[in-house]
Amino acid sequence: GTMRRRAAVLLALAALAVGIALVASGMAGTDDPYDEMRQEPAEESFADDGPSMDWDRLPPSVAAWVRIPGTSVDYPVVLGRPDDPGFYLFHDAWGEWSPWGTPYVANGCEQGLESPLVMVYGHHMSDGTMFADLADYSDEGFAADHGEIILITRERTIRLRPVLVNVIDADRKQVRLRFEDPAELDAYMESEAAESEVVLGDVPEGVQVYAFVTCSYQTDNSRTVVYAVEAG
DSSP: OHHHHHHHHHHHHHHTTHHHHHIIIIITTSOOTTTTTOOOOOGGGGSTTOOOOOGGGSOTTEEEEEEOTTSSOEEEEEEOBTTBTTGGGSBOTTSOBOTTOOOEEOTTOTTGGGSSEEEEEOOBOTTSOBTGGGGGGGSHHHHHHOOOEEEEESSOEEEEEEEEEEEEETTTOOOOOOOSSHHHHHHHHHHHHHHOSEEOSOOOTTOOEEEEEEEESSSTTEEEEEEEEEOO
C-alpha cells in the first residue's frame, strides 16, 4: 500500500549515504567489484546502435547498464527487491555483501524500467566510484558538458539527455514515484523544474522520465537528482 511504498522510499533515501562511511573506514583500497563485468568498448561502438553488452557474463539480476561518457559512471543497474528495499545498498549484483552496493531502480517504481518515472539510486563513494560524479551535475557547466546518459537494456540502447538537476534535502522532501496518469507526471516535472538548480531543457509532456540519484553535501542529507528523457 501507500505506507509501504513511502517507507521503502524513505529507507532508500536515508541509507544512501552509509556506504561513504564504510569506504572511509578502510574499504577504499578494495577493487571496484564491477571491473571484470565492465566492457571498454571501442569508440566506434558508440555509433547508431550504441555499445553492446555481453549479457551472458552478467547475472540475471542486472536489468540494464548505465554509462555516462566522460565520467566514472559505468555500472550495472538492478531492480530493487520488494521484500528488502535497502538490499542493493550493500550487495553487489550477485547478491554478495559489498560497501559499493549496486545502482538499483527504486522499489516505488512498480513497473521497473517501464515505470513512468524510473528512479535509479547509487552511492556517492569517497573514492570517486559509483554515482559520485552525478553530484557534479549541480554545476551547470559540468551538466552542459556531460549531456548524454546511455542506458543499455537487454532489449535496446536508450540514449538519454539530462534536462533538470534538482538538489533536495531528503529530511524535508519526499520523492514521488507513483503517477495515476501522464498528466500527473507532467505536473510533477513542472514543479521539479521550478525548483531545479540546473535547467538544461524542457521536459516534453507525456514522455517517460528517468532520474539518477546520489548523495551530495549541500546539507547533511542532500540528494542530487538528475532527470533525463530519451533524446530524439
